[in-house]
Amino acid sequence: MHIFVTGGAGFIGSQFIRDWAERFPEGHITNFDKLTYAGNLANLTAVEAHANYRFIRGDICDRNALLEAIPANVDAIVHFAAESDVDRSIAGAAEFVRTNVVGTQVLLDVARERGAKRFLHISTDEVGGTMGLGWFFEDSKLDPRSPYAASKTAAEQLVRAVGATFGMDYVITRTSNNYGPYQFPEKVLPLAICNALSGQPIPVYGDGLQIRDWVHVADNSKALQLALLQGKAGETYHIGGGTPQTNMEVLRTLLSMLYCHESLLKRVTDRLGHDRRYAVSYAKIERELGWHPEISFPTGLRSTIHWYRQNQEWVKAVRNGEYLNYYKAQYGLNLPAGQVV
Numbered sequence: 522m523h524i525f526v527t528g529g530a531g532f533i534g535s536q537f538i539r540d541w542a543e544r545f546p547e548g549h550i551t552n553f554d555k556l557t558y559a560g561n562l563a564n565l566t567a568v569e570a571h572a573n574y575r576f577i578r579g580d581i582c583d584r585n586a587l588l589e590a591i592p593a594n595v596d597a598i599v600h601f602a603a604e605s606d607v608d609r610s611i612a613g614a615a616e617f618v619r620t621n622v623v624g625t626q627v628l629l630d631v632a633r634e635r636g637a638k639r640f641l642h643i644s645t646d647e648v649g650g651t652m653g654l655g656w657f658f659e660d661s662k663l664d665p666r667s668p669y670a671a672s673k674t675a676a677e678q679l680v681r682a683v684g685a686t687f688g689m690d691y692v693i694t695r696t697s698n699n700y701g702p703y704q705f706p707e708k709v710l711p712l713a714i715c716n717a718l719s720g721q722p723i724p725v726y727g728d729g730l731q732i733r734d735w736v737h738v739a740d741n742s743k744a745l746q747l748a749l750l751q752g753k754a755g756e757t758y759h760i761g762g763g764t765p766q767t768n769m770e771v772l773r774t775l776l777s778m779l780y781c782h783e784s785l786l787k788r789v790t791d792r793l794g795h796d797r798r799y800a801v802s803y804a805k806i807e808r809e810l811g812w813h814p815e816i817s818f819p820t821g822l823r824s825t826i827h828w829y830r831q832n833q834e835w836v837k838a839v840r841n842g843e844y845l846n847y848y849k850a851q852y853g854l855n856l857p858a859g860q861v862v
């Protein structure tokens with residue numbers, strides 16, 4: 522089986538590639554990634570030596586690059602590539618529309634031309650918007666409220682449109698907040714771990730009572746593998762951790778595991794239009810494909826803390842943008858460093 526993965530140098534994509542390569546050593550994996558600030562080839566050292574793995578640096582908005590990179594009759598496209606940070610989308614939506622919407626459209630066009638047998642599209646629970654009460658199900662209405670969520674909603678609707686119009690085989694997954702190793706420390710959990718480990722304050726947006734559901738990235742990867750291999754064509758599956766908690770609860774648990782004082786928590790101005798509550802139901806994927814999260818939140822959080830403690834070099838390189846110098850040497854790139862946190 523040959524899978525063509527976009528955005529595989531990011532947090533979730535790299536977990537998926539590491540897991541897939543281990544599970545299917547005979548399988549072929551092409552990883553197509555632009556290497557923005559969020560893409561880091563250091564996340565993939567475990568598979569570099571894999572005979573059937575290849576990395577291609579490229580932009581999903583570049584039709585010619587995709588035509589060259591995607592082999593005819595590829596078995597599946599697994600589409601992670603995206604601008605993924607809500608705060609950045611509030612600061613400027615243009616790149617989110619370009620990559621998440623236009624990039625998905627270009628990728629869909631080329632996938633069809635290349636006769637891809639399946640298109641697995643990775644979406645987010647944020648397309649449902651803030652939930653007052655109740656649960657977000659696969660057939661609930663979509664109500665995106667941030668530029669990031671709006672661009673991800675447009676992307677998944679394009680996938681459905683291509684399925685309905687041209688009969689393309691696709692599966693869409695919507696995951697809640699992921700956490701685990703190799704996550705860029707702009708997202709709240711790695712940011713809080715890295716700051717706490719270095720005695721720096723942890724920003725808490727507004728009152729900190731916003732509710733998020735946390736799923737470990739390794740659990741998510743298993744669900745994505747199932748969706749790819751056994752998901753029913755044209756279906757959407759929600760993936761969650763079953764752990765809805767306020768940000769304050771999460772951060773207090775984290776600080777207690779690190780034996781740090783709560784005075785590290787610093788209230789800051791709230792995010793504009795901050796969604797109050799996400800609450801994804803994963804009942805459908807459990808019922809139809811037999812998946813449920815296996816890693817409890819305390820266990821996953823402990824191991825994530827341990828990983829960041831053990832991988833200070835990775836954290837240092839990511840925080841000071843050193844890994845971008847590596848790309849510069851390797852690919853002649855002069856990329857701007859991401860938000861240095």
Ligand code: NAD
Nearest residue numbers: 528530531532533555556557559560580581602603645699
């Ligand atoms: P990430 O930001 O860590 O990685 C994104 C990857 O996409 C990077 O490697 C980046 O270089 C690449 N990329 C960006 N623009 C590109 C382009 N134009 N062409 C090719 N590659 C490009 O993101 P992540 O957290 O791994 O998320 C992966 C996917 O999962 C995204 O689609 C995101 O919307 C979705 N998702 C993430 C979460 C989460 O909690 N992280 C939750 C639900 C859904």
Ligand code: TYD
Nearest residue numbers: 607698707708709710724725726731733768
């Ligand atoms: P984030 O990790 O950005 O993910 P998302 O916005 O996609 O859910 O944020 C998770 C929650 O944490 C969200 O409610 C915003 C909040 N947050 C903070 O309180 N402080 C921070 O420094 C960050 C980055 C986020």
